[in-house]
Amino acid sequence: MRSVPKWVLLPSACAPAVLITGWMAAAALQGPAYDPAAQTISVLAAPGGSGYWVMTGAFITLGVCHLLTAWGLRPAATPGRLALAAGGVSALVVAMVPAPSSGGSLVHGSVAVVGFTVLAAWPVLAIRTGDSVPWALRPLPSLGATAVMAVGAAWFLIETHLHGVAGVAERAVTTLQSVWPFVVALSCLRHSAHGGRGASVG
Numbered sequence: 001m002r003s004v005p006k007w008v009l010l011p012s013a014c015a016p017a018v019l020i021t022g023w024m025a026a027a028a029l030q031g032p033a034y035d036p037a038a039q040t041i042s043v044l045a046a047p048g049g050s051g052y053w054v055m056t057g058a059f060i061t062l063g064v065c066h067l068l069t070a071w072g073l074r075p076a077a078t079p080g081r082l083a084l085a086a087g088g089v090s091a092l093v094v095a096m097v098p099a100p101s102s103g104g105s106l107v108h109g110s111v112a113v114v115g116f117t118v119l120a121a122w123p124v125l126a127i128r129t130g131d132s133v134p135w136a137l138r139p140l141p142s143l144g145a146t147a148v149m150a151v152g153a154a155w156f157l158i159e160t161h162l163h164g165v166a167g168v169a170e171r172a173v174t175t176l177q178s179v180w181p182f183v184v185a186l187s188c189l190r191h192s193a194h195g196g197r198g199a200s201v202g
Helices: 006-030 052-072 078-096 106-125 139-162 166-193
Strands: none
Touching (some): 006 052, 006 166, 052 166, 078 106, 106 139, 106 166, 139 166
């Protein structure tokens, strides 16, 4: 089992911190006109908004964090690392192709869907088998993570269709998707610290 460099903890931990701080700061700058329960995060990055530069910067930083984490998570299976990297690229494209201030955008929406999909799929694609595998890369935790992310994405789509609490649903699923790489990185490092023994909890 290949070892994971300690520096991978930094970008993996920064991803959720930057995302959450970004949408909170951008929403505060946007003022009461923005409804975080009903409106999506992308609305905060729409051109002309008071906090668009904050949310755009958060998307860019998030994308870079995912790319760095994918590079450093050497114990994960290659398809999973590629899927996580694709999620990072999607975040960068979302920043470059923002949602309009009113109405929808097919390109932006399509990129967002791709991002949701690859970030939900990467835990399963990263699975390794065997006694010496870190806990978070084993089949059961990985399948569980993907299942919860998929349910969250479905909830978001339903709320969007019903014009309900789409903002709440999106924040829930994107938080989970941004936290899981950190969980995997921490699991891999703990496993390495225990010498990669099969009995170790990684």
